[in-house]
Amino acid sequence: MDHQTFKHSIIPMQSAMQLLAERMLGDVADAEDVVQDVFVALWSRRDDLDRVVRLESYCMQMVRLRCIDLIRKRNREALHNEQIAYLSDTEVFAEVEEVQDRSALLGRLLAELPEKQRKAVTMKYIDECTTQQMEQALQMSSSNVYTTLSRALQTLKDKLNNLKI
Amino acid sequence: MNNKPDINDLFEAARRVETDRKRQQKLSDMIDRMAAAETQRRRRPLWVYSSVAASVLLLFTFGLHILFGDVAGPKDGPVLAEKQPVQPSVVSDTVSADSQAAAEVTPAYFAPKNNDVLVENAVPSQPVEQPSEIQIEPEPLPSSRPEESLLAEATHTVQPDTPQVAAAQHRVFERTSSRLVCGSGCKPEQRQDPVANTPQVAFVNNAGNSTDFEVGSISF
Numbered sequence: 196m197d198h199q200t201f202k203h204s205i206i207p208m209q210s211a212m213q214l215l216a217e218r219m220l221g222d223v224a225d226a227e228d229v230v231q232d233v234f235v236a237l238w239s240r241r242d243d244l245d246r247v248v249r250l251e252s253y254c255m256q257m258v259r260l261r262c263i264d265l266i267r268k269r270n271r272e273a274l275h276n277e278q279i280a281y282l283s284d285t286e287v288f289a290e291v292e293e294v295q296d297r298s299a300l301l302g303r304l305l306a307e308l309p310e311k312q313r314k315a316v317t318m319k320y321i322d323e324c325t326t327q328q329m330e331q332a333l334q335m336s337s338s339n340v341y342t343t344l345s346r347a348l349q350t351l352k353d354k355l356n357n358l359k360i
Numbered sequence: 361m362n363n364k365p366d367i368n369d370l371f372e373a374a375r376r377v378e379t380d381r382k383r384q385q386k387l388s389d390m391i392d393r394m395a396a397a398e399t400q401r402r403r404r405p406l407w408v409y410s411s412v413a414a415s416v417l418l419l420f421t422f423g424l425h426i427l428f429g430d431v432a433g434p435k436d437g438p439v440l441a442e443k444q445p446v447q448p449s450v451v452s453d454t455v456s457a458d459s460q461a462a463a464e465v466t467p468a469y470f471a472p473k474n475n476d477v478l479v480e481n482a483v484p485s486q487p488v489e490q491p492s493e494i495q496i497e498p499e500p501l502p503s504s505r506p507e508e509s510l511l512a513e514a515t516h517t518v519q520p521d522t523p524q525v526a527a528a529q530h531r532v533f534e535r536t537s538s539r540l541v542c543g544s545g546c547k548p549e550q551r552q553d554p555v556a557n558t559p560q561v562a563f564v565n566n567a568g569n570s571t572d573f574e575v576g577s578i579s580f
Contacts, residue, residue, distance in 0.1 A: 198395045206388055210380045227383065234387050238394055297365055297373035304370070320371040321378055351367050358364075 196241045204244075205237055208251060210294075212258045215287045219262040229265065233257045255284045304354050311335075312347035319344055 196204070209230060216226030236257065237244065247253045259281075305313045314333060318324040324332070329340050365373075 198391070202388055202391055206384050206391075209384045209387060210377075213380060213383065230383075231387065231390070234390065235394070238391060294373045294376050297370050298377040300365075301370035301374045321374045323375070348367065351370075355365075355367055355370070 196244045201238065201241050201244070204250060205234065205254065208254050209234075211251070211284075211287045211291045212254060214291055214294075215255060215258050215282055216262055218282050218287075219259070220265065225265065229258060229261050232261060251288070252284055255287065300358075301351075304351050307354065308347055308350060312343055312350070315340060315343045316347045316351070 212230045212233060213226055216229045217223055220226050220229065233254065237254065244250065244253075305316060308316065311333065315329060318329050318332060326337055326340060329335070330337055333340060333343075335343065
């Protein structure tokens with residue numbers, strides 16, 4: 196498996212790998228470390244990946260085993276106390292898909308907002324900018340920022356309630 | 361979707377997607393760096409490896425020299441004549457290790473031991489393996505003779521089938537673990553005495569002079 200093929204095949208699975216590691220470890224930073232470790236291991240054995248039949252399951256199992264190793268290093272009793280959340284690949288991919296669907300839905304709703312409101316909502320609730328940063332970026336006073344955000348949120352809620360899901 | 365999400369769920373999902381996008385970008389950069397490093401390693405010229413290997417070997421050799429330099433020299437040790445000028449000494453008596461004569465003849469650094477044969481400039485730390493095979497018989501030496509001629513009066517016994525040799529006119533000897541050799545570089549030659557029809561051992565020095573020894577009990 197060459198460089199570009201590796202990137203196009205493995206990197207899209209990062210979301211599922213990260214989600215599985217977070218569920219098992221309960222820690223975002225540790226999950227990131229595990230996923231990065233798995234990526235390095237996959238890169239080192241990329242020549243053998245062409246023979247793997249189900250690459251998704253292969254990658255998820257690598258994450259699962261490394262999470263178990265990490266838990267075992269920290270607390271041996273955790274394995275016996277069934278404190279680990281074992282998620283199947285299907286559950287993980289379903290959850291990832293749901294997250295992506297919701298994000299896409301928000302994107303569609305935001306697209307219907309005026310530009311100022313869309314920018315304000317994106318900076319406040321997605322990029323998590325401070326009010327001061329929003330004032331500078333939007334060229335607004337703080338009171339105007341809050342007013343814009345309030346109107347945008349109300350519009351989004353109305354649109355969301357009107358959706359037939 | 362399983363149930364109808366509220367607006368906060370959408371924001372949460374959007375944040376997660378955005379975070380994952382940044383993580384994927386970081387992983388992509390990491391893979392690019394690994395690929396670049398691998399390519400660079402493959403293109404590294406051979407002389408880099410050669411120079412590194414040569415440096416390591418040089419350091420290793422230098423380290424060995426420092427660590428074991430004192431004991432890694434020749435087992436025979438340096439020739440004592442190079443360290444100390446040879447003084448003509450006289451082997452003028454039957455020497456036994458415990459005799460008073462041996463103590464008088466032997467230089468101070470040449471500590472006698474039991475059954476040792478006293479040979480001038482021999483290394484004292486190494487014992488003679490076959491001391492009984494070499495005997496130095498006494499012969500009265502007139503005091504008027506020069507020391508050079510006194511040396512020729514000694515009688516040695518040399519085993520014919522061993523390289524043990526001794527030469528009185530060759531003042532520098534080295535005593536090794538298995539044999540006595542002339543420290544001046546003179547080489548022994550085995551000859552046959554035409555008159556007595558007995559084997560002889562001769563030392564021939566660099567100048568071409570030779571001294572014959574009769575195998576068994578040889579006078580020279």
